[in-house]
Amino acid sequence: xxxxxxxxxxxxxxxxxxxxxxxxxxxxxxxxxxxxxxxxxxxxxxxxxxxxxxxxxxxxxxxxxxxxxxxxxxxxxxxxxxxxxxxxxxxxxxxxxxxxxxxxxxxxxxxxxxxxxxxxxxxxxxxxxxxxxxxxxxxxxxxxxxxxxxxxxxxxxxxxxxxxxxxxxxxxxxxxxxxxxxxxxxxxxxxxxxxxxxxxxxxxxxxx
Amino acid sequence: xxxxxxxxxxxxxxxxxxxxxxxxxxxxxxxxxxxxxxxxxxxxxxxxxxxxxxxxxxxxxxxxxxxxxxxxxxxxxxxxxxxxxxxxxxxxxxxxxxxxxxxxxxxxxxxxxxxxxxxxxxxxxxxxxxxxxxxxxxxxxxxxxxxxxxxxxxxxxxxxxxxxxxxxxxxxxxxxxxxxxxxxxxxxxxxxxxxxxxxxxxxxxxxxxxxxxxxxxxxxxxxxxxxxxxxxxxxxxxxxxxxxxxxxxxxxxxxxxxxxxxxxxxxxxxxxxxxxxxxxxxxxxxxxxxxxxxxxxxxxxxxxxxxxxxxxxxxxxxxxxxxxxxxxxxxxxx
Numbered sequence: 001x002x003x004x005x006x007x008x009x010x011x012x013x014x015x016x017x018x019x020x021x022x023x024x025x026x027x028x029x030x031x032x033x034x035x036x037x038x039x040x041x042x043x044x045x046x047x048x049x050x051x052x053x054x055x056x057x058x059x060x061x062x063x064x065x066x067x068x069x070x071x072x073x074x075x076x077x078x079x080x081x082x083x084x085x086x087x088x089x090x091x092x093x094x095x096x097x098x099x100x101x102x103x104x105x106x107x108x109x110x111x112x113x114x115x116x117x118x119x120x121x122x123x124x125x126x127x128x129x130x131x132x133x134x135x136x137x138x139x140x141x142x143x144x145x146x147x148x149x150x151x152x153x154x155x156x157x158x159x160x161x162x163x164x165x166x167x168x169x170x171x172x173x174x175x176x177x178x179x180x181x182x183x184x185x186x187x188x189x190x191x192x193x194x195x196x197x198x199x200x201x202x203x204x205x206x207x208x
Numbered sequence: 209x210x211x212x213x214x215x216x217x218x219x220x221x222x223x224x225x226x227x228x229x230x231x232x233x234x235x236x237x238x239x240x241x242x243x244x245x246x247x248x249x250x251x252x253x254x255x256x257x258x259x260x261x262x263x264x265x266x267x268x269x270x271x272x273x274x275x276x277x278x279x280x281x282x283x284x285x286x287x288x289x290x291x292x293x294x295x296x297x298x299x300x301x302x303x304x305x306x307x308x309x310x311x312x313x314x315x316x317x318x319x320x321x322x323x324x325x326x327x328x329x330x331x332x333x334x335x336x337x338x339x340x341x342x343x344x345x346x347x348x349x350x351x352x353x354x355x356x357x358x359x360x361x362x363x364x365x366x367x368x369x370x371x372x373x374x375x376x377x378x379x380x381x382x383x384x385x386x387x388x389x390x391x392x393x394x395x396x397x398x399x400x401x402x403x404x405x406x407x408x409x410x411x412x413x414x415x416x417x418x419x420x421x422x423x424x425x426x427x428x429x430x431x432x433x434x435x436x437x438x439x440x441x442x443x444x445x446x447x448x449x450x451x452x453x454x455x456x457x458x459x460x461x462x463x464x465x466x467x468x469x470x471x472x473x474x475x476x477x478x479x480x481x482x483x484x485x486x487x488x489x490x491x492x493x494x495x496x497x498x499x500x501x502x503x504x505x506x507x508x509x510x511x512x513x514x515x516x517x518x519x520x521x522x523x524x525x526x527x528x529x530x531x532x533x534x535x536x537x538x539x540x541x542x
Contacts, residue, residue, distance in 0.1 A: 036300050037534040040307045044531055054312045069256065070297055073263045077304040084267040085281055085312055190267050200256040206249065 216516025220294025232520030288519020365415025
């Protein structure tokens with residue numbers, strides 16, 4: 001079985017192809033503002049270098065947010081068009097869950113993404129990945145209050161968030177992420193959509 | 209010659225559309241998913257909401273189009289996509305979808321300028337004849353383009369400020385018409401008389417247009433009347449505004465036809481649906497003895513049929529992109 005993983009929820013492209021026993025290839029690259037240009041060519045390069053054809057993929061795992069709205073849509077569009085057109089099973093994983101999975105320490109795991117204006121996207125997991133706090137858009141003060149109540153924790157983030165302590169940078173363990181999400185239930189590709197965890201400003205103003 | 213089937217993908221604003229066109233002239237199937245009802249409550253298109261809707265719709269629209277055409281992706285010869293101009297977040301969805309399909313099925317990827325699409329909407333009615341003058345009128349564009357052969361565009365003039373459709377929508381808002389108000393002005397004005405005096409925008413020797421002065425004049429007039437507690441006659445104001453706006457177009461079109469030795473005129477873009485403009489250009493074409501082509505209403509608004517049609521000629525002209533193709537919110541037609 002071959003699995004394709006795609007995460008474009010930040011300025012980084014994290015993508016990999018793995019089978020059940022090992023990672024076959026991976027890309028971890030900060031594409032900055034060129035994500036829309038470069039993400040697909042980088043993914044295609046993995047296929048070409050390893051002589052893998054698109055139809056050989058048995059399942060697609062795509063990060064559906066939270067993070068950069070435009071970024072998430074790039075990965076989701078590639079993944080859902082791929083899954084729909086070649087009829088390949090697809091499933092999703094939260095960017096925050098992927099971040100928590102990549103930590104090995106025996107502690108609570110608190111993945112955090114800067115959401116600006118005193119907010120972050122965050123979740124809290126136990127070391128066995130049990131969800132203590134669901135991924136959400138949360139005020140920084142509220143999150144600080146929540147983590148005060150847990151003893152041993154690590155904040156996982158690559159963003160500059162000086163109000164937090166015990167920070168570990170995020171370097172995805174792509175094989176671990178793929179292995180843990182490959183058995184997740186498959187989703188109809190039409191229904192694979194970003195989970196922004198935040199309304200648009202226009203909707204907020206309109207009182208939706 | 210073997211038939212060429214081009215798939216077009218368009219997502220530059222608030223319509224997700226996919227179409228399959230044979231040989232640049234024959235529509236096989238088109239699906240358009242419009243978001244107009246979603247944006248109505250905001251008084252205009254909200255870019256982030258538009259992008260969110262496109263990503264939800266894209267595979268559904270692709271699937272419906274293939275089903276309607278009774279075709280599979282394997283039978284498509286090339287994939288044409290609007291790369292710009294337009295809303296960047298919206299464009300990206302169609303672009304990534306097109307790039308992905310191009311990779312998966314190993315099909316050529318053809319970048320199409322949105323305005324080239326509007327121009328080639330006319331080729332779905334009848335093959336283009338050259339030299340031609342394209343009068344591009346839409347919510348985002350007001351341009352005069354001369355073409356001496358296929359896929360050879362020379363812009364000779366354009367708006368210096370607002371696009372004509374933008375001006376219509378803003379005037380509509382001031383007189384209290386619901387978004388999108390442009391078409392409503394056209395309807396109202398047929399019931400009114402030209403009683404309000406408005407300035408003629410740009411009387412110069414160029415092929416350029418200007419609509420912001422006209423727009424401001426209408427806004428000032430409405431505010432002034434309101435301050436004096438005088439009722440606005442909406443029908444008359446619509447008629448007065450429309451007559452000036454259209455005269456601005458016809459004056460420059462007349463000049464271009466005469467000076468550029470044009471034999472064929474075509475109208476392109478959403479405002480091509482405007483009845484008063486259609487009538488004015490029809491009489492101008494009759495008077496100057498040139499052929500006039502105006503696409504049917506369904507091809508005037510944003511759709512992927514025109515992108516697939518333009519894509520055919522772009523493909524013939526060797527305009528093929530690699531998978532690094534990016535979308536551009538602004539780009540000159542060339």
